[in-house]
Amino acid sequence: MANCTDLYGNTLSTGSQAAAEAYNTGLHRLLAAQVDMVAPFEHAIALDSRFALAHVGLARALLNVNDGPGARKAIEQARSLVQGCTAREQSHVHALGLLVAGNSAEAYPAIRAHVDSYPRDAMVAQTCSSIFGLIGFSGLPGREAEMLAFNAGLLPHYGEDDWWCLSQYAFALCETGNLDKADQVIDRSLALNPDNANGAHIRAHIWYETGEARAGTDYLTDWLTGYGRSGVMHGHLSWHAALWALEQGDTARMWQIVDADVAPGAALGLPINVLTDTASILFRAEIAGERVAPERWRQVSAYASRFYPKCSNAFIDMHAALAHAMAGEAEPLREIIENPAGPAADLVPDVALACREIGAQNWAQAAHHLTRCMADHARIGGSRAQRDLLEHALLTCLLKQDRTDEARHLLALRRPILAQSAAWQQLPVQL
Ligand SMILES: [Fe+2]
Structure with a gap:
């Protein structure tokens, strides 16, 4: 089996380097909220139908186009293929499977435990990092601070040069009133990847909070x-x-x-x-x-x-x-x-x-x-x-x-x- 890894160095159980590359294209598009995030995962599956995590990626991408039934079907496929995969992949399928099934109550502790063990599994961490995530919609007091703590906790694992992690950290800073720092962090993130739609969104929020309507308008119009x-x-x-x-x-x-x-x-x-x-x-x-x-x-x-x-x-x-x-x-x-x-x-x-x-x-x-x-x-x-x-x-x-x-x-x-x-x-x- 080829030694395939995802964008963050996590082992992927597929024998097809091309399938792994397609998976990584999908992961990149998903993290950056780019258009056409379903197709790369479908391509990965076409190249290796037994690639369990490609089915999970497809499920996550399908949720982004509001195809819940398709996402649940994809997760069932992933579950049927996970035997023999690495412990990280088995945990990944389990945790995201709960989420895609709509079982947020069980998904949240499973995902937090997974991220504790595999903090560089961005596909899983991403479910807790943003406003519309599991922490954001937890309904709990202090959830803005919890989101900041979660994203700050990821930083040492992703380093200073990861556009995705920086963008999520910037949003958490923004929503807790740390606007100067948020401004610096999102600029760094967007310098690394200006095509990140989530980054552009966070840039917009920071300017909303600082009342920069003109700068925000010019930026978004162009972006x-x-x-x-x-x-x-x-x-x-x-x-x-x-x-x-x-x-x-x-x-x-x-x-x-x-x-x-x-x-x-x-x-x-x-x-x-x-x-x-x-x-x-x-x-x-x-x-x-x-x-x-x-x-x-x-x-x-x-x-x-x-x-x-x-x-x-x-x-x-x-x-x-x-x-x-x-x-x-x-x-x-x-x-x-x-x-x-x-x-x-x-x-x-x-x-x-x-x-x-x-x-x-x-x-x-x-x-x-x-x-x-x-x-x-x-x-x-x-x-x-x-x-x-x-x-x-x-x-x-x-x-x-x-x-x-x-x-x-x-x-x-x-x-x-x-x-x-x-x-x-x-x-x-x-x-
Ligand atoms: Fe917004």
Whole structure:
């Protein structure tokens, strides 16, 4: 058997050097969220159908194109082939098999144990390193700090020259407020691999947090010209660009981006992004004074009902509740209020009730419900930029009641960077 290894020096049980090379192409594309990440794993399997980890890679890639059944089938193939593979590969198949099967509760400890033993198995570590990962959606208090600890713990194993590890570390730094260091680390990562869509995304987040709308717009506009629309991050990066267009008062550009690359029927990305990004930009546009056609809200509400008829994840359910409330769809909203699910389910009813009251313009009641979940809304999941939806919502509720001083203090205490945003430019923060 040829001595084949993956990009990080881990042994691959395949006799085909060409299959290993195809696997590594797939791994690289997956870590960089590049377009066409399924084909290299399929090619690896075509060259060696008994290459267990190629089937796992295919499963992970298929999840990125929202093919859950295909991913589960691929994992079953991997399981049937793992006998005789190395201990690392057997553990890899087991841990990611649990994840692909949707068993997050058992997958998380299995993956953490695997990463402890094989920290340079990036395909597995990647499931915990980012905002939409197992730590990010754990619903646990302190999960932002845990993500930082996890990524910092990987650094000694990957060294100073690994673009993937550096990019993940930079995001964790950003989300814990270490913006200067995050800025340096992401620049280093992007210098090593400027084509990393995750890196471009993290670059955008850091500039969001530092209020660099102009630099962010210029960067993303340029970067997106080289990234195919089928790339898993395309829609979400477009959301970031649309946010900055709104911040700079260019609403024509904002709608252009939303209609071309963010909204249902336009974006090619994962449903979680299509739903949450569209609901978020519509709401932010509305509170910035832009008229949002009711049909837009009805479209997002229908999309949420189609892809997420039951609660599963507080971050998704928060945006679905907003869409249903703004569309006047009482029944799916009631479902979210009465049947929350997932690790942060305890926060969902108040968020959804707040959405209902916002939809009905009952600002005091909405503020009451929002206040009950503001203390630790990081548990809901998503990035700080995404959860600014809640900050904007509460500020809106206070201002609608002429509670201007409270809004001003809230802004100064919680998210002073938002004082620059289009919605609050008439509300200067006096620090
Ligand atoms: Fe983002």
